[in-house]
Amino acid sequence: MSKKVEVLPEKEALTARALELILSDMETAIRERGQFTIALSGGSTPKPLYEALSTQKLPWDKIHVFWGDERYVPPDHPDSNELMARRAWLDRVNIPRDNIHPIPTDEADPAVAAAKYERHLQEFFHSSPGEFPSLDVILLGMGDDAHTASLFPHTEALKVTDKLITVGNKDGNPRITFTYPFINSARCIMFVVAGANKRPALAQVFAPVADEFTYPSRLIQPQGELWWLLDAAAGSDLKNEV
Numbered sequence: 561m562s563k564k565v566e567v568l569p570e571k572e573a574l575t576a577r578a579l580e581l582i583l584s585d586m587e588t589a590i591r592e593r594g595q596f597t598i599a600l601s602g603g604s605t606p607k608p609l610y611e612a613l614s615t616q617k618l619p620w621d622k623i624h625v626f627w628g629d630e631r632y633v634p635p636d637h638p639d640s641n642e643l644m645a646r647r648a649w650l651d652r653v654n655i656p657r658d659n660i661h662p663i664p665t666d667e668a669d670p671a672v673a674a675a676k677y678e679r680h681l682q683e684f685f686h687s688s689p690g691e692f693p694s695l696d697v698i699l700l701g702m703g704d705d706a707h708t709a710s711l712f713p714h715t716e717a718l719k720v721t722d723k724l725i726t727v728g729n730k731d732g733n734p735r736i737t738f739t740y741p742f743i744n745s746a747r748c749i750m751f752v753v754a755g756a757n758k759r760p761a762l763a764q765v766f767a768p769v770a771d772e773f774t775y776p777s778r779l780i781q782p783q784g785e786l787w788w789l790l791d792a793a794a795g796s797d798l799k800n801e802v
Contacts, residue, residue, distance in 0.1 A: 567795035602641030610649035629710035630663035692745035706775035710737035
């Protein structure tokens, strides 16, 4: 694992650096493999990044967009991660419809929806059950409880190691989420974290020893690159590591 930590002065610099890294990885992926795959995160922090991506002139037919997690709401619901990304980015560019791979949330049983998305991923990557394909980039945020994607502290989703997709739980509400082994199979994982309220959680995530089931972001230890991009409010207690 290659771990890099960068503390940027403010959110604008955070967005600019994340954009720079994504465009670099995109260029490499398309040159080497003919396509670029990215999984998006929700929340307010990545929205300016998606807006910045919408202004780029990119080979949209070679870009495939997935989501690392989704609230179990219809895609037109205000809380939908898909809706936020479409409004900020995907609806503004000429990306083929088939290149957008949203998480289904229309099943009565969220476990059925999770299984459906897993099959879709297996078909897309031509992988077999038990295999963990590698996305080029997975964007992640982190909550002030150290959760990432919909992997919340002390929930059953943290114990799932034999699937790509599982059902997460936030205060009794189901969510669909990548499992941590699937996240860890990515070529590049990029945490983008802002805000002073994240400092206590970051201290535990970066501590030499702490409980992974209490601080789930500690479970993210990928085979590829791991970037922590932090604004000064979040990362003031941490040092740059390259």
